Amino acid sequence: MKSQKIGKVATIVILGVILAIVLVPIWWTIVLSFDRTATTQLPEFSWWPHEFSTFNYTAAAKIIDIGRYYFNTLFLAAVNTLISVFFAMMCGFAFAKGKFHGKKIIYILMLAVMMVPFESRMVPLYIEYRDWGLLNTYWPLILGQFAYAYGAFFARQNIASIPDSLLESVYLDGGGVWRGFFSIILPLSKPIIATLCILQFIAQWNSYLWPLVVIRDLKKQVISVGVAFFNAQQNSVYYGPRMAVAVLSAIPLTIVFLFLQKNIVASIAVSGMKQ
Amino acid sequence: MNASKFVKLKKELRWYPFVIVSVIALILFVYIPMFRTVQYSLYDVSIVGYGEKFCGLKNYRTLFGQSQFLKSILNTVILTLLSLITIPIGFLLAVAINSFGRTKIQSFFRIGYYLPNIITGVSVILMFQAVLQGHGGLLNTFLSAILHREITIGWISDVKYAKLGATILWIWQSSGYAMLINLASLQAIPTELYEAASVDGANSFHKITRITMPLMKDCFTFLFVTGVINGLSRFTDLYILGGNSSAGIPSGSLQTILMYIYQYSFETPNFGLSSAGSMILFALVFVFTLANVKLTGFMDVENN
Numbered sequence: 001m002k003s004q005k006i007g008k009v010a011t012i013v014i015l016g017v018i019l020a021i022v023l024v025p026i027w028w029t030i031v032l033s034f035d036r037t038a039t040t041q042l043p044e045f046s047w048w049p050h051e052f053s054t055f056n057y058t059a060a061a062k063i064i065d066i067g068r069y070y071f072n073t074l075f076l077a078a079v080n081t082l083i084s085v086f087f088a089m090m091c092g093f094a095f096a097k098g099k100f101h102g103k104k105i106i107y108i109l110m111l112a113v114m115m116v117p118f119e120s121r122m123v124p125l126y127i128e129y130r131d132w133g134l135l136n137t138y139w140p141l142i143l144g145q146f147a148y149a150y151g152a153f154f155a156r157q158n159i160a161s162i163p164d165s166l167l168e169s170v171y172l173d174g175g176g177v178w179r180g181f182f183s184i185i186l187p188l189s190k191p192i193i194a195t196l197c198i199l200q201f202i203a204q205w206n207s208y209l210w211p212l213v214v215i216r217d218l219k220k221q222v223i224s225v226g227v228a229f230f231n232a233q234q235n236s237v238y239y240g241p242r243m244a245v246a247v248l249s250a251i252p253l254t255i256v257f258l259f260l261q262k263n264i265v266a267s268i269a270v271s272g273m274k275q
Numbered sequence: 276m277n278a279s280k281f282v283k284l285k286k287e288l289r290w291y292p293f294v295i296v297s298v299i300a301l302i303l304f305v306y307i308p309m310f311r312t313v314q315y316s317l318y319d320v321s322i323v324g325y326g327e328k329f330c331g332l333k334n335y336r337t338l339f340g341q342s343q344f345l346k347s348i349l350n351t352v353i354l355t356l357l358s359l360i361t362i363p364i365g366f367l368l369a370v371a372i373n374s375f376g377r378t379k380i381q382s383f384f385r386i387g388y389y390l391p392n393i394i395t396g397v398s399v400i401l402m403f404q405a406v407l408q409g410h411g412g413l414l415n416t417f418l419s420a421i422l423h424r425e426i427t428i429g430w431i432s433d434v435k436y437a438k439l440g441a442t443i444l445w446i447w448q449s450s451g452y453a454m455l456i457n458l459a460s461l462q463a464i465p466t467e468l469y470e471a472a473s474v475d476g477a478n479s480f481h482k483i484t485r486i487t488m489p490l491m492k493d494c495f496t497f498l499f500v501t502g503v504i505n506g507l508s509r510f511t512d513l514y515i516l517g518g519n520s521s522a523g524i525p526s527g528s529l530q531t532i533l534m535y536i537y538q539y540s541f542e543t544p545n546f547g548l549s550s551a552g553s554m555i556l557f558a559l560v561f562v563f564t565l566a567n568v569k570l571t572g573f574m575d576v577e578n579n
């Protein structure tokens with residue numbers, strides 16, 4: 001039993017050391033963001049700023065309107081998450097409990113989307129929106145969310161396990177499929193809804209390529225593109241403000257993660273499993 | 276039409292409103308654009324709307340005769356293969372973390388190792404521009420300290436090391452994800468199996484190689500296939516590392532297929548060529564997704 005205990009302590013020590021090495025870059029980034037000496041050259045590594053100052057943050061604030069990017073990204077992430085998850089639940093319900101012609105074909109058409117990488121249809125999609133005059137608006141970022149194939153697939157798996165008898169009792173009371181959807185299916189699907197919302201929100205928050213392509217006006221941009229644009233302008237000069245921006249753009253999702261870590265970790269784990 | 280058939284039809288009609296919006300979105304934003312990609316790839320067209328001419332497979336011939344495109348494929352394949360090392364790393368971490376049972380220690384390490392994956396992607400890239408810097412970068416500082424001599428490797432500026440540098444970034448960011456998926460899969464293995472093996476006198480090493488690893492086949496397959504798919508469509512980090520350029524700085528050594536497609540779509544537009552490139556990307560991803568479906572039974576289309 002003693003050797004087992006030693007093994008356990010050794011595992012903790014090894015995992016702890018590796019974790020420390022993994023997390024040092026984050027700490028160093030925070031240190032640099034408060035270091036007045038982080039200018040065009042990186043200062044020597046230190047655990048604490050050589051010259052503590054909030055200059056980098058005030059300097060960054062003058063060049064990049066990060067508050068605006070937060071707002072744009074939050075707005076789009078919220079709207080897109082709501083739309084995609086709600087319509088995924090509707091599809092999932094129809095696929096799991098509905099009986100109608102063409103169900104199987106529609107289901108397969110939807111699943112097949114997962115085999116078509118977004119990037120391989122990006123150019124014609126861009127041209128489509130160009131011809132509709134919708135470039136540089138949020139429509140190209142929102143409209144595609146009405147078909148969330150992955151979500152519909154997971155929703156169907158989960159809704160299929162809800163007993164038919166619950167729905168039948170609604171129908172017997174004279175309620176229709178819509179009442180069944182809103183009063184039985186949605187309330188009983190809270191875990192899968194939460195999971196899909198978490199996955200979608202994180203994906204939306206990090207989206208980069210498509211906003212880069214369709215939004216030309218920097219004021220309307222999302223945080224990833226805005227920060228990358230700032231970074232390209234500042235490339236190889238002034239490390240301090242760059243690290244300040246890196247810290248600022250990482251804060252919202254990190255805070256959300258620390259509060260909801262149990263749910264987020266469970267959602268990510270579930271997304272990798274067939275059910 | 277008799278009455279019962281009418282009732283049945285009416286019953287069926289209730290269901291279409293649930294799917295119609297998504298179906299329209301699928302057609303407009305997935306299937307029509309996909310068919311257009313096929314079409315443009317067979318046309319001589321620089322910017323759509325300003326004259327296009329059918330040219331058969333000319334774009335594909337151009338692609339495969341162009342060293343830049345072949346290089347971008349090779350870059351993508353090398354970077355993808357290198358990125359797959361996150362799977363064994365994630366597995367080892369998961370085995371170690373799982374050994375604590377469902378305790379506070381376990382959840383501490385699980386959160387800690389997963390943290391890099393949740394940080395906004397663009398922040399990670401900015402961070403690693405400093406970490407991988409040749410002069411004063413954290414990685415070189417660390418290497419200098421343990422090797423007792425000054426190391427000034429330009430991890431993202433030197434052509435020789437750029438792929439390695441980009442892979443270090445990827446490992447840092449993605450190992451936590453691989454760990455999490457491995458851990459979930461590990462915890463689904465019934466403990467009775469290990470108890471039975473202990474009774475038979477198996478040691479920990481045998482338990483891992485004879486029980487754990489075979490039972491985790493589906494998990495490995497999933498991580499392998501999704502890893503390959505993500506690797507094939509790698510874009511954002513390398514684009515930003517190059518200072519918002521799809522050229523794959525330094526000197527094209529980090530240009531992936533998708534960066535090539537982007538370059539010929541939006542920087543020096545040749546939609547015919549970029550569509551042909553998209554078709555090749557599509558074919559590669561399709562093959563791997565199909566493999567995923569076949570190997571793991573994911574997306575089984577069964578009737579209920």
